[in-house]
Amino acid sequence: GAVVSQHPSWVICKSGTSVKIECRSLDFQATTMFWYRQFPKQSLMLMATSNEGSKATYEQGVEKDKFLINHASLTLSTLTVTSAHPEDSSFYICSATPGQGSGSYFGPGTRLTVT
Amino acid sequence: QKEVEQDPGPLSVPEGAIVSLNCTYSNSAFQYFMWYRQYSRKGPELLMYTYSSGNKEDGRFTAQVDKSSKYISLFIRDSQPSDSATYLCAMSADTDKLIFGTGTRLQVFP
Numbered sequence: 151g152a153v154v155s156q157h158p159s160w161v162i163c164k165s166g167t168s169v170k171i172e173c174r175s176l177d178f179q180a181t182t183m184f185w186y187r188q189f190p191k192q193s194l195m196l197m198a199t200s201n202e203g204s205k206a207t208y209e210q211g212v213e214k215d216k217f218l219i220n221h222a223s224l225t226l227s228t229l230t231v232t233s234a235h236p237e238d239s240s241f242y243i244c245s246a247t248p249g250q251g252s253g254s255y256f257g258p259g260t261r262l263t264v265t
Numbered sequence: 266q267k268e269v270e271q272d273p274g275p276l277s278v279p280e281g282a283i284v285s286l287n288c289t290y291s292n293s294a295f296q297y298f299m300w301y302r303q304y305s306r307k308g309p310e311l312l313m314y315t316y317s318s319g320n321k322e323d324g325r326f327t328a329q330v331d332k333s334s335k336y337i338s339l340f341i342r343d344s345q346p347s348d349s350a351t352y353l354c355a356m357s358a359d360t361d362k363l364i365f366g367t368g369t370r371l372q373v374f375p
Binding site: 151154156182184192193194196199241243245247252253254255256257258259261 | 307309365
């Protein structure tokens with residue numbers, strides 16, 4: 151199957167700082183990637199759709215100025231949590247689809263803890 | 266009403282049992298259906314991908330889609346303790362944006 155990686159896998163930061171999370175498709179190109187967050191024992195919540203070469207599309211209720219998304223190439227999307235606060239502590243996961251008829255593949259996730 | 270409904274469980278079964286996991290949905294435009302397995306603190310792993318109605322088998326896993334009833338199922342045969350995880354159904358109308366169920370926690374005990 152297709153492989154999606156994320157970096158870092160776990161990050162701890164202080165309140166008020168910014169954190170960047172990378173999502174890479176390792177063996178395929180992805181014009182579209184998706185960013186999710188997941189709270190303990192809950193399902194995935196779609197935050198935004200990352201589009202290569204254009205602006206991201208954010209879901210209702212997600213602050214675009216707080217969660218900056220950059221899809222600079224066909225294999226890399228980044229999510230930057232700006233001015234992080236403890237309530238931003240969560241599990242962030244990205245996904246990408248290799249092509250039509252293949253399903254979506256997820257990265258291993260990034261656990262963010264804001265102290 | 267949520268677009269996708271899934272019983273959160275937990276579902277506890279003995280090793281070797283046949284497990285049945287189900288989701289219902291309300292949007293008739295959905296035509297791509299997926300099942301994911303998620304272990305604690307890990308990203309979801311794609312288990313099965315199905316387009317439109319029908320059955321699909323892969324090893325111990327069988328996925329069924331009944332679009333007329335808006336009902337999908339995942340069967341796990343000869344369940345193992347290593348199958349203990351949360352199983353998420355997901356579906357979409359256009360192959361990209363997925364709508365997830367809440368996930369069913371499965372525990373297989375030896």
